[in-house]
Amino acid sequence: MPGQSLFxxxxxxxxxxxxxxxxxxxxxxxHIMHDxxxxxxxxxxxxxxxxxxxxxxxxxxxxxxxxxxxGRTSETTPLSSGYMKVLREETKKHGVRLFELGEDGQGIxxxxxxxxxxxxxxxxxxxxxxHTCTHGAxxxxxxxxxxxxxxxxxxxxxxxxAKPKRMRVSFSGRMHDWVRxxxxxxxxxxxxxxxxxxxxxxxxxxxxxxxxxxxxxxxxCNLSIEMGARFGMIAPDDTTFEYLAGRPFAPEGRMxxxxxxxxxxxxxxxxxxxxxxxxxxxDAIAPQITWGTSPQDVIAVDGIIPDPASAANPSRRxxxxxxxxxxxxxPGRPIAGTxxxxxxxxxxxxxxxxxLRDAAAVARGRQVAKNVTAWVVPGSYIVKCQxxxxxxxxxxxxxxxxxxxxxxxxxxxxxxxxxxxxxRCVSTSNRNFAGRQGPGSxxxxxxxxxxxxAAVAGAITDIRQLA
Amino acid sequence: xxxxxVLEGVAAPLLRENVDTDTVxxxxxxxxxxxxxxxxxxxxxxxxxxxGSDNPDFVxxxxxxxxxxxxxxxxxxxxxxxxxxxxxxxxxxGIRCVIAPSFGDIFFSNCFQNGVLPxxxxxxxxxxxxxxxxxxxxxxxxxxxxxxxxxxxxxxRTVSFATDPxxxxxxxxxxxxxxxxxxxxxDIESFQQRDRQARPWIYG
Ligand code: SF4
Numbered sequence: 001m002p003g004q005s006l007f008x009x010x011x012x013x014x015x016x017x018x019x020x021x022x023x024x025x026x027x028x029x030x031h032i033m034h035d036x037x038x039x040x041x042x043x044x045x046x047x048x049x050x051x052x053x054x055x056x057x058x059x060x061x062x063x064x065x066x067x068x069x070x071g072r073t074s075e076t077t078p079l080s081s082g083y084m085k086v087l088r089e090e091t092k093k094h095g096v097r098l099f100e101l102g103e104d105g106q107g108i109x110x111x112x113x114x115x116x117x118x119x120x121x122x123x124x125x126x127x128x129x130x131h132t133c134t135h136g137a138x139x140x141x142x143x144x145x146x147x148x149x150x151x152x153x154x155x156x157x158x159x160x161x162a163k164p165k166r167m168r169v170s171f172s173g174r175m176h177d178w179v180r181x182x183x184x185x186x187x188x189x190x191x192x193x194x195x196x197x198x199x200x201x202x203x204x205x206x207x208x209x210x211x212x213x214x215x216x217x218x219x220x221c222n223l224s225i226e227m228g229a230r231f232g233m234i235a236p237d238d239t240t241f242e243y244l245a246g247r248p249f250a251p252e253g254r255m256x257x258x259x260x261x262x263x264x265x266x267x268x269x270x271x272x273x274x275x276x277x278x279x280x281x282x283d284a285i286a287p288q289i290t291w292g293t294s295p296q297d298v299i300a301v302d303g304i305i306p307d308p309a310s311a312a313n314p315s316r317r318x319x320x321x322x323x324x325x326x327x328x329x330x331p332g333r334p335i336a337g338t339x340x341x342x343x344x345x346x347x348x349x350x351x352x353x354x355x356l357r358d359a360a361a362v363a364r365g366r367q368v369a370k371n372v373t374a375w376v377v378p379g380s381y382i383v384k385c386q387x388x389x390x391x392x393x394x395x396x397x398x399x400x401x402x403x404x405x406x407x408x409x410x411x412x413x414x415x416x417x418x419x420x421x422x423x424r425c426v427s428t429s430n431r432n433f434a435g436r437q438g439p440g441s442x443x444x445x446x447x448x449x450x451x452x453x454a455a456v457a458g459a460i461t462d463i464r465q466l467a
Numbered sequence: 468x469x470x471x472x473v474l475e476g477v478a479a480p481l482l483r484e485n486v487d488t489d490t491v492x493x494x495x496x497x498x499x500x501x502x503x504x505x506x507x508x509x510x511x512x513x514x515x516x517x518x519g520s521d522n523p524d525f526v527x528x529x530x531x532x533x534x535x536x537x538x539x540x541x542x543x544x545x546x547x548x549x550x551x552x553x554x555x556x557x558x559x560x561g562i563r564c565v566i567a568p569s570f571g572d573i574f575f576s577n578c579f580q581n582g583v584l585p586x587x588x589x590x591x592x593x594x595x596x597x598x599x600x601x602x603x604x605x606x607x608x609x610x611x612x613x614x615x616x617x618x619x620x621x622x623x624r625t626v627s628f629a630t631d632p633x634x635x636x637x638x639x640x641x642x643x644x645x646x647x648x649x650x651x652x653x654d655i656e657s658f659q660q661r662d663r664q665a666r667p668w669i670y671g
Binding site (some may be wrong): 129 | 487489490494495512530542543546547549550571572575620632633644652654655662667670
């Protein structure tokens with residue numbers, strides 16, 4: 001029998017029943033809910049006449065709908081006040097742990113899970129949000145679910161799941177200065193396309209992945225869904241264990257030792273078989289920036305905006321033309337130098353402390369360009385407090401950035417934080433879809449350092465060239 | 468769950484690739500505290516002009532495809548956000564079946580939860596179906612037969628497709644997924660009892 005992959009091992013350990021034709025009933029170890037889906041899901045559960053099966057395995061926090069305005073409360077916008085009311089009532093009624101505004105555990109679900117030690121190696125973890133693949137970075141099997149599936153999990157603590165194909169991407173080589181894990185994953189999506197991971201669980205492996213910090217791994221796994229993959233994961237190692245040790249919900253003492261010795265058995269066996277294997281040399285990667293309306297529309301920051309005439313087929317050509325018209329850019333020109341109106345540093349991709357340190361290093365001693373509105377939105381209350389303890393808020397404020405409260409903010413136009421129509425934003429988030437940051441908004445995805453560089457230069461800028 | 472047996476109706480070709488769920492339904496329509504007619508707002512940015520009038524270039528606005536029940540779509544349809552409202556929105560327009568070369572995985576699962584049948588067919592086959600839809604009067608009458616797992620076209624062709632047997636049975640019988648799983652409550656309970664011994668740290 002061939003060896004097993006990380007994914008296979010976690011899958012097998014969670015099968016409650018084999019339902020035939022590759023589908024199984026799987027146990028769900030962790031379920032994190034946010035303000036848009038959580039309260040409504042619990043309410044729906046009651047309407048259907050079901051009971052919450054395992055409240056102790058469920059966690060909730062507001063992020064999507066909550067305002068991130070400095071000094072915000074749940075009442076800052078009517079929308080958040082409506083959603084918070086339901087979330088508070090329902091979590092209380094059902095005995096679900098809610099991380100409230102202004103306490104550890106509040107923040108973007110995909111930042112909070114790992115930082116609170118809720119996301120652990122070897123667990124199955126779901127959340128009603130597509131970027132749940134982020135948590136795969138700790139060696140978990142984590143995936144985004146829809147609102148009906150969410151109610152199913154509340155009622156049964158299980159999911160009916162068809163086993164995906166297995167794919168592995170191995171990264172080797174050394175990353176150049178100013179190249180970040182965000183650049184690695186954008187580059188990969190650009191190479192393979194936004195549908196490459198469709199129907200697959202992707203494992204990221206190789207020496208260049210092993211060398212990444214835990215937070216960099218989380219940013220990388222975050223974009224798995226932008227490659228079409230519902231699951232993205234990295235085998236747990238000492239970096240993982242060091243990161244998780246002492247987190248509020250991580251096991252302690254002898255239980256920790258026991259857990260770690262279990263987690264050490266999880267990495268893919270040397271002879272594990274994958275349905276598809278890809279390899280990437282990271283030496284070849286420069287800081288990336290997107291030019292279009294899909295994360296696959298990405299080039300190196302010193303590159304030229306591609307010409308639709310060079311497209312492989314007429315339909316791709318048409319899509320490139322539509323995307324460039326929407327984005328208000330012209331083919332054949334360097335993308336660097338394109339003026340920007342907004343910069344957004346935040347989102348579940350890049351709002352952790354290392355991201356903010358990286359952006360602050362660029363902002364320190366510089367000024368946000370005139371006509372640019374630049375925001376820094378910490379991913380969680382813990383990140384915000386740590387950023388303030390390190391004085392990062394002061395660095396950003398002195399440079400002319402706005403320092404905000406934790407939440408999803410401008411990543412999704414659902415909380416009052418929007419990019420106005422026609423404005424161009426360099427964003428550290430994960431989606432540049434048409435209208436994603438607000439109707440008519442134009443989004444360029446990049447790393448935090450690149451975003452900070454755009455803010456101070458007033459234009460898309462090669463961070464390596466920043467004077 | 469809504470039953471799905473045989474669906475008859477017009478098929479509309481919307482062959483763009485990577486149509487994301489933000490494009491299918493905008494987040495502001497979903498999060499509104501009031502009740503919103505999602506069908507009206509499906510594909511909003513493609514379907515309406517800035518002044519709110521219909522965009523005549525958008526395929527679903529063409530008279531022959533109004534009232535389409537089947538959508539012929541491009542690669543990676545429904546990629547992006549997990550919002551189940553994307554399925555509610557196309558359902559609100561009357562669409563019960565989407566045929567594409569590939570789908571966003573979460574959208575694909577969400578379809579089954581709402582009695583919408585997603586069918587995967589090769590691009591070349593979808594191109595042929597789209598051609599028949601364009602050439603037959605008023606978009607043509609297609610039939611999607613889940614029992615027989617075949618599509619019958621206005622041009623009298625029969626195209627077979629495959630569906631996961633569990634999901635097919637659930638749709639054909641209109642099974643309630645939660646009720647079905649709860650029949651295995653004993654299995655869930657014994658799994659957790661065993662697992663508490665093996666991985667006590669999971670249960671805190
Ligand atoms: S930050 Fe953006 S992508 Fe991440 S969970 Fe929030 S809305 Fe979704």
